[in-house]
Amino acid sequence: MxxxxxxxxxxxxxxxxxxxxxxxxxxxxxxxxxxxxxxxxxxxxxxxxxxxxxxxxxxxxxxxxxxxxxxxxxxxxxxxxxxxxxxxxxxxxxxxxxxxxxxxxxxxxLTTFSLDTIPRTTRAQSMDVLSSQANIAGYKAVLLAAYSYSRYLPMFMTAAGSIAPAKVLILGAGVAGLQAIATARRLGAVVEVFDTRPAVKEEVMSLGAKFVEVEGAADASAAGGYAVEQSESYQQQQQKKIGESIARADIVITTAQIPGKPAPVLVTQPMLDQMRHGSVIVDLAAATGGNTSVTKNNETVHYKGVTIIGNSNLPAAMxxxxxxxxxxxxxxxxxxxxxxxxxxxxxxxxxxxxxxxxxxxxxxxxxxxxxxxxxxxxx
CATH class of the missing domain: 3.40.50.720 (NAD(P)-binding Rossmann-like Domain)
Incomplete structure (x- = not known):
């Protein structure tokens, strides 16, 4: 052959x-x-x-x-x-x-094999390209955000005064999100995490982050590790919770995608209006529409002092x-x-x-x- x-x-x-x-x-x-x-x-x-x-x-x-x-x-x-x-x-x-x-x-x-459709089972873990590449994306997203952010991530106490740690919000605790948590924590940031799957709460907390809970999420246990569409009532609660967290956030990493459908818009324009000047968003779902209302794939958008970086191919940066x-x-x-x-x-x-x-x-x-x-x- x-x-x-x-x-x-x-x-x-x-x-x-x-x-x-x-x-x-x-x-x-x-x-x-x-x-x-x-x-x-x-x-x-x-x-x-x-x-x-x-x-x-x-x-x-x-x-x-x-x-x-x-x-x-x-x-x-x-x-x-x-x-x-x-x-x-x-x-x-x-x-x-x-x-x-x-x-x-x-x-x-033609006979075609797409490795992103491999069943996400224990036996298939060594072939899981989505996980291996998402791990890199989560790591690189935090480094890109830190590079683009105008302040320190860790807390500093100096003779010239104290610097408070950056607040990082991560939307989605899949492979990319978990690596983003670990990387942001290693850099000294305070991290909050949102995910529709209550089952990931323990993993999030074990990495030193706070898990933001919203009641009434649709069961995602049969979705093979992916997100699923949520009810309108849940989405309203979700937006309220995210809005409260995003108003405090300096850096936001978004990772939410639904296979075969446009990425859910988790960060609306009113939420962006609440963010402080100099804040940074790295949107890993940019290729499928993005998790913010203004994301553009492979572009950096500046919206009222907030930098939104749309990049779904961060593994290519490593x-x-x-x-x-x-x-x-x-x-x-x-x-x-x-x-x-x-x-x-x-x-x-x-x-x-x-x-x-x-x-x-x-x-x-x-x-x-x-x-x-x-x-x-x-x-």
């Missing part, structure tokens, strides 16, 4: 597989082709790949001859159109947000480690579909393989994706 690693486009700095994982694949009799300079932005150069046993090829050669194509972001139409029927694409394809592309992949008879963790996730998934001789064995009896597969044999096969994508999606 030939595995091909493409160079990412636009602002994506990560790479799908690192030289370390390439070496492991070589030991499993898998031939690896790497597009020239594919790892440069992640600080893995072509020499490192060649030393690991990979061959440096052009994108055209990889698209024409590789059996499996690795790409972090969903492939463009130009890329997908060059692949012969039956070829396999593995990446973070975000199928719930790219219905037309999913239909196109099916029409091209490309070396982000690529290392992602490549490990990919390798652990590959072990489920490779034989000892390095051939492909797509075992759809395995719940992880089945859960990750989006299109196969000319059809959309993922049940969750099918339920959210109209049958008549434009191709």
């Amino acid at each position: 030939i595995a091909g690693i493409l160079k990412e486009k636009n602002s994506e700095t990560r790479v799908s597989l690192t030289p370390e994982v390439v070496k492991q694949l070589q030991q499993m009799s898998v031939t690896v082709w790497v597009e020239q300079d594919a790892g440069d932005a992640s600080f893995y150069n072509d020499d490192a790949y060649m030393q690991s046993g990979a061959q440096i090829k052009t994108a055209g050669e990889i698209l024409a001859q590789a059996d499996v194509i690795f790409t972090l972001q969903p492939p463009s139409r130009e890329v997908a159109s060059q692949l012969a029927p039956g070829k396999i694409i593995i990446g973070v394809l975000q199928p719930l947000y790219h219905s037309a592309e999913v239909s196109y992949w099916a029409s091209r008879n 490309p070396a480690d982000a690529s290392k963790l992602y490549a490990k996730n990919v390798f652990n998934f590959l072990k489920l579909i490779l034989t000892k001789e390095g051939g492909l064995d797509l075992n759809f009896e395995d719940d992880i393989v089945k859960g990750a597969c989006i299109t196969h044999n000319g059809e959309i096969v993922n049940e969750r994706v099918k339920s959210l994508i109209p049958a008549a999606s434009a191709i």
Whole structure:
């Protein structure tokens, strides 16, 4: 089998597989082709790949001859159109947000695996790309906020006077939120946390933060670790509580997303009006609309003295480690579909393989994706 690693486009700095994982694949009799300079932005150069046993090829050669194509972001139409029927694409394809592309992949008879749809079970933890990348995003979000904030985060007592610690509010206590809590606490900030899932209260408090509770949240236990839509009554209570906390906050980190739907607006314009000048918001849900009413993806907005940074791809700001963790996730998934001789064995009896597969044999096969994508999606 030939595995091909493409160079990412636009602002994506990560790479799908690192030289370390390439070496492991070589030991499993898998031939690896790497597009020239594919790892440069992640600080893995072509020499490192060649030393690991990979061959440096052009994108055209990889698209024409590789059996499996690795790409972090969903492939463009130009890329997908060059692949012969039956070829396999593995990446973070975000199928719930790219219905037309999913239909196109099916029409091209491509087999696609999207690692962001892997079931979030104990067995799948080593393949959980959402968690590995969200951990980095939560860490980097606090550092970005601290860099953009005009004051100290920790308390200081000096001969010139005392500096009070910064107050940080984190909306969402998933993987990114928990790492943001830990990072903000290490920097000396006072942290408050809001989440619709009461079950995370203990984790939040164990990290030294205060958990803001709102009664009556919808049960999210069956949502695989994701947020779920809440009732109108709950949302009103939620906004009141958040409004009280945000008026005191110096830094806000927002992380709330609902798969396949726009991100919930948790920070309204009236809330922004209450924030003190110089406050900073880092919105990790910017790509799906954002958790504030004024967020713009990949932009920094200044609203009445408040800085709102919209960035859903913060892992790309730490490309070396982000690529290392992602490549490990990919390798652990590959072990489920490779034989000892390095051939492909797509075992759809395995719940992880089945859960990750989006299109196969000319059809959309993922049940969750099918339920959210109209049958008549434009191709």
